[in-house]
Amino acid sequence: MLSLSGGQARSFSTGTAALGSAKLKGRSFLTLKDFGSDEIKKLLWVSADLKHRIKQNNEHLPLLQGKSIAMIFEKRSTRTRMSTETGFALLGGHPCFLTSQDIHLGVNESSTDTANVQSQHTGGPCERRFSPIINGLSDMYHPIQILADFLTLQEHYGSLHGLTVSWIGDGNNVLHSFMMTAAKLGVHLKIATPKGYEPEKSVIQEAQRLSEKYGTQLVLTTDPMEAAHDSNVLVTDTWVSMGQEEEKKKRLADFDGYQITMQTGSVAKPDWTFLHCLPRKTEEVDDQVFYSSRSLVFPEAENRKWTIMGLMVSLLTDYTPKMPMIKF
Template identity: 50%
Template sequence: MLCSKTRYFCASFASGSFLRNFSCTSAKPQANSENGRSLVGRDFISLKHFRADDIKQFLWTAKDLKTRMKDNGEIFQPLKGKTAALIFQKRSTRTRMSTELGMAKLGGHAAFMGPEDVHLGASQESFCSKLFSLFNIFARVLSGMADIVLARVYGQDFLDELANEASIPVISGLSDLLHPLQILADFMTLQEHFGYLRGLKIAWIGDGNNILHSLMYGCAKLGVDLNVATPAGYEPDPNITEDALKIAGKTGANFLMGSDPVQAVYRADAIVTDTWVSMGQEEEKKKRIKDFAGYQINRKMLKEAGGNWVFLHCLPRKQEEVTDDIFYSEESLVWQEAENRMWTVMAVMLHLLQPYTPINPMPKFVRG
């Protein structure tokens, strides 16, 4: 029989009213405070919960690991004997491969569980019907078996409560609201290409989705300028927009929010977009493609972009989102961006499990 908290949570979840403030007694100390210095034991759920220095540390370590292991051919296995449990309600080749291969490179082992393995269906209704078992089995039992959990799900509330119940670190592999790992990969890619982050102007063209939400938090935290153009009705979450703008006001990041893609790409250094039809939105495909008319990334749109602009897309890509001559061009960094998904999740797992100081110099974050 479900407890009253669980019944209330499920009813609100199924009706579309997410309980942002729902909480239970945590099985571990809540380390998501920005006042904490150590990253060990933290949950990686949102960039909002991390200081600029924390984000820089993740990026520094990702570059350090890439240099040591890929460029220098070093075998480095600090996580030997450690295990990661991967819970996937939403499928993803890149997230699964980057995490499994990354954990293996660090000497650990990852165990993958899809919806059929954890008895968690793809629908929200199925999710709610199994919520009680999920909290008890996944959060509590896995806390005794694994050292870390990465979950890729539909509802952000599930990640929040999983982190609240588990006594081991929980990493977001994506939710419908946020995708913080993708932004670390994007920042690492831009830092490798330009040599810095603060001083760049990033333009987001497309849907006001989970990737944009995390990009807004990341840019605000690091003081990176961001221009956003989304069609009417597809704007980012107003609460996240308000949060990000408050943070940007403190760090000096300039945000331009609107619907004109040509204005957004003006003098931009990086042009970023994503799929217009995400998983779970297949029934909206025809309407979305119609609503996003004029938002395809093409040469004409980018006439007034910065002189050395680059293009990013988290994949998979559809041709209506960006033309072939840009997607496969020298300006496109999508393959480097995809590879960096592995190095950044490796950095996150390493820091959440044990202290680590990179041996290579810290990369620059500010131009000049």
């Protein structure tokens, strides 16, 4: 076990005025590493506001009327595509779905020229590829997933500050995004990965810096039970990502003992919950946990839509939430 930093999460007071002054319009969204605490909180606040106004109040909000977005996907997708398409359309905009086969990205013309042309036709491209502008997913980061995860936890616990999230699984792009975000929200992070599957060293170094700045705990270990101990939230993801299919047999052997079960949760806090970004395999988490009342997986999946909507509204407009600021 390597405890990189520790201590009580320091309370950083953020008022409505401070979040309201966070400027997001026109920004690119590649990684949450580029966004400060107030900016991430504003994205979550806008997302919660849109969800409340549209889902609860049944309001019609054509905030993106007359705008369009190019959705360029090099990797297949279910939740990212559906949440972006339906969300953008619900706000009055027009989503354009394109695969690399549709536009032969980087073949007939350079990726830079394609991006410049697309920007003339749309409000901005949302790309699920390797050099994105709005990052729907890349090999290094998956930032839109983390917005959905933290909105889900804020809704469930009423506040994020002081929570402990335990990641048990692969040191992948989703984990990297957790590491770039948790400390900024006052969240402690424990990470259990098998040897050889640790997160990138540069990401560890940045996460250590953030934990020291915000007074949160960052722990890296190879023991899933150690990571789960006294945790509020247990999180995992696929052990075999797209493009790693040939490694499946070895990976399943290397991750033996990492399946999240009720036994894993027995050492967590009494109010522990479970997250998984989907699609899920039973070797990662058993049915007893996945379909239990502790599982927030399906609210998490729904919040992919509301957070991508909050992100697009924030990057394309000067929208200010109407509901009171949510508690962080």
